[in-house]
Amino acid sequence: METRARLARALTNPVLFLRGCNRQFHRRLGLRPHNPDGIAVFEADWDALVVLDACRYDVFERRSDLPGRLERRRSRGSTTVEFLRANVAGRDLTDTVYVTANPQLSQHRESIRPDFHEVVDVWREDGWDDDHGTVLPETVTTYAKRAAEEHPNKRLVVHYMQPHYPFVGSGTTFDEGHLDGAGDGENVWNRLLTGRLDVDREEIWRLYAENLDRALPHVESLVESLDGRTVVTADHGNMVGERSFPIPFREWGHPRGVYTDELVEVPWLVHESGPRRTVTHGAPDSQDNEADDADGSGEADESVVAERLRDLGYAE
Template structure:
């Protein structure tokens, strides 16, 4: 039913149809489930993996002033779900605790079937900020430090929501309908810009996007300083801000699934060597906690997840 609805929307809107054609190209007409050039993040050497949602390599290179060795990597996905499926599904991760601001793992747990030792869903009631429609980075630091104390012999993945939309400290009004539920659920800022229903300058969108990264970076530095072991800071995927897509060169916005342009899959890989390494052991996989599906859907809508 969902696939049929997407097809109908694409046929009614030429730019969505062109996006679909580009997706067929990048996924080689369905023979690829993810970007095969992407890094296998759980095979890499780290004790803590800090994931910044929708963080492009070039913006991180320009804005971040964190200690460590910065490298460029390719992500396996252009969306969080694609990133998770490509890296998490079908593998034993009982040596790892996933601390996340993003509800996508919970939403797609039946298809991904994660086998983490534990999952800390910060986006549940006490970690969610209703005023901004997201999880704030300072909250993530608190939960991550608590998880490090509770699970001293586990690898940690700490998945921040920023610089992903919504733009936390922006003095804007164009996204109020989206965040309070009075607007079209499918039309976050990037989707509105793609469809031409939002008149906002590209430079202004870049400024808001950059400021969301600026907002999270000091909290990332706080966390890196607080944790022992070797830390890698990366992104799950990037984001397009009006660059030309391929192979059909229309201007693309946001982070559509299954499209692997540089802007969408080039992510930072900042390596911070710790003075000592964590001793990692495997354990049992804790059962997933249940959550009201309406609450999960509302969280995803607030974060702009609809294509």
Template sequence: MYTFSQIRKGVSLGRTNPAFFGREFNRLYYSRLNQREFNQEGIDVVAEDWDNLLILDACRYDLFAEHSTLPGRLESRQSRGSHTVEFLRGNFTDRDLQDTVYVSASPQLYAERDRLRATFHDVIHVWSEEGWDQTHGTVLPETMAEYALRASEAYPEKRIIVHFMQPHYPFIGSPELNARSPFESKDKKLDIWAELMTRKRTVDPEVVWEAYRDNLLLALPVVEELMQSLPGRTVVTSDHGNMIGERSFPVPIREWGHPPGIYTKELVTVPWLVFDNGQRRTITSGSPVDVDEGISSDVVTDRLANLGYVE
């Protein structure tokens, strides 16, 4: 139990910004005083019916519903997390997934591998080497589509998970929002969400929303082309949503980003778009591919920092 330490943390942070106290209180409310490690109302994505699962990181349902023209049947679902780590833990912890290949633009799966203890047939860490775009500090949608097609061809009898980064920060078309400022005296940097939460920066929420929307619009055409190329049943979804200054609950603070453990509708309501493309694939299990995962910790830390993950 971390209830006391969370309250102490909230009080400490609240000296600089009262919103942090409200955030910690809200987190205790949703976690039932830390009795829940993830959103119990969320779906188990592994148990759902799909051959290809395309994850758009941090894509809330209303944003997707307004701007997506992707073919298929759109519904909404609740995610098991309001943060990628929660989504991973809630869906993959201790799972035998030797019939599944995970193609990831997010370093969180690698960073959490010892905690998850999930066994995939293969994991392709696109972010770790040439897949990373140094200019924008992320993995671009086109790069993810290329790796996804290669994986589908290499593993025709496996389920494929493709974890895109967009519409998640950083904002490719709005670099002025990506610059990070120092966090007090510590050797850390704040991303746009933490800057807005700590009031180190004032930006019209509509400006942030447009940058967030534009990130999704960059990804959607690439996702559609990929959907048309991948055989079988494809589901397009998200690991969690995002808040752009809406009021949280039960303490009605303005919330930004996607803090773990807070299950507002903006954070856990995600798209679930189902698209069938030809015959379903025959899915079989197989022994995990023996790959060297010796990725430098400096690379992992650098990638996480670029994507705005700040402790």
């Protein structure tokens, strides 16, 4: 049903049809479930992996002064879900605690079937900022430091939401209503793509870069608090009006299954400090910080996930 709906939308909007054609090229007509040139992040050598959602390599290189050795890597996906499926699904990750501001793992839990020791969903009620419609980076840092103390013998993955939309504290008016559902139901990137939002490209660039700036001091605080080898990276990048490939229309956001440089080139900053962690596997936490409704059906939780994803611009 979802595939039919996407096809119907594409047929009524030429640029969405062109995006679909590019996706078919990059995925080789569906033969590639993800970017085959991407790094398998859990096979890399690190004690803590800090993930900046939708952070391009070139923007990170210009804006970040985090301590460490910066390298360039290619991601396995152009969306968070692709990144998770390509790196998490089918792996024994009971040596790892995943602290995340992004609800996508919860939304796609049945298909990804994560096997982490523990998942800390910061985006649930106590970590969510209603005023901004996201999880603020300082909140993620607080949860991550706590997890590092509570699990000294586990690898740690910390997934920040920024620089992913929404643009925190930007004061923009073009996306008014995205928090209360008063808008047209489309995220900012799709409105730019289809020409229903006319905002100068340089303004979008500024907002995107400043959203990264908003997170970096809190990422630095976390990195400097951790012993061992910490890597700062991203799950994928973001396009800001560059020409896509092979059909060269202007692309916005981070469409699934499209592996242009802007979408899959990500930072890989390695920071070394103090002794390495002695990492052990352990039985997964059975609760996984899952919050169900009173009768145990999970319907209330699904509603929260859908609301959070909409606020983060995932609703299409």
